[in-house]
Amino acid sequence: MSDPRVPGEGSVIELPCGETVRFGDLDLGMREYQCDCGDAHAVVMDVHPPERFLPDFLVEVLREAIDTTSEEMREFGTPHLMGIVLEEFPEAVVAEDASEDADVGYALVWVADFDARRLHEVVVELVIELMEHAVSHGEDEGALREFEGMMHEFDVSAFVDQYRDERDLDAEDPYA
Structure with missing residues (x-):
């Protein structure tokens, strides 16, 4: 957790x-932090939209399908995605509340032990698991079989490569 240092x-x-x-x-445009340990760590902030990881249409579907109970975060967004990641990888992701530091421009930040591309894959994999779980609770066995069939053909790595190319995630876009 964060520790106060010398004032300033x-x-x-x-x-x-x-x-x-x-x-x-950690500035708003940062997606990775080049660490003194020699590794690149993925960086995500609450101000980054979930479209950083998922297509617009899917974010809209998730917003419609998922009820949030938080008064502070009324619609599904990046904090929810990172909560899913943190739950699955508690030792590999740190989350910090930066809301007391008015100089940084974000309130929450997550830093992962893996790089930004791997984090992107993890988010997609976990959202697929979440969707499969939701479909399995439905009453339509055919829909579940169809979904599972599509997911067997779905290549997460290829999707992430294509999505990152289309979004140009190597460009200096702070919200990509």
């Missing part, structure tokens, strides 16, 4: 690798 230095995050980084060193 800002709060720090202890990364999954054991290194630390100041909130102020």
Whole structure:
């Protein structure tokens, strides 16, 4: 968790690798942090839209299908996606509340032990699992078989490559 430092230095995050980084060193356009440990860590902030990982139409479907109970986050978004990731990989992702640091421009930040591309794959894989779970609770066995058949043919890695190319995630787009 973050520890206060000398006044003016800002709060720090202890990364999954054991290194630390100041909130102020993570800017809104950052998707990866090149760590002193030698690895790149995925960085996600609450201000990044879920379309960073998923197509617009799917985000809309998820928003319509998933009821959120939080007064602060009334519609499905990036914090919910990262909550799913954090639940599945609690040792590989750190989440920090930066809301007390008005200089950074974000309230929540997540830093993963894996890079941004791998995080993208993880998000897609977990959303597919969530969708499969939802379909399995439906009354239409045919829909479940059809969904499972489509998912056997779905290549997560190829989807992520194509999506990242289409979104140009190597460009300097802070919300990509």
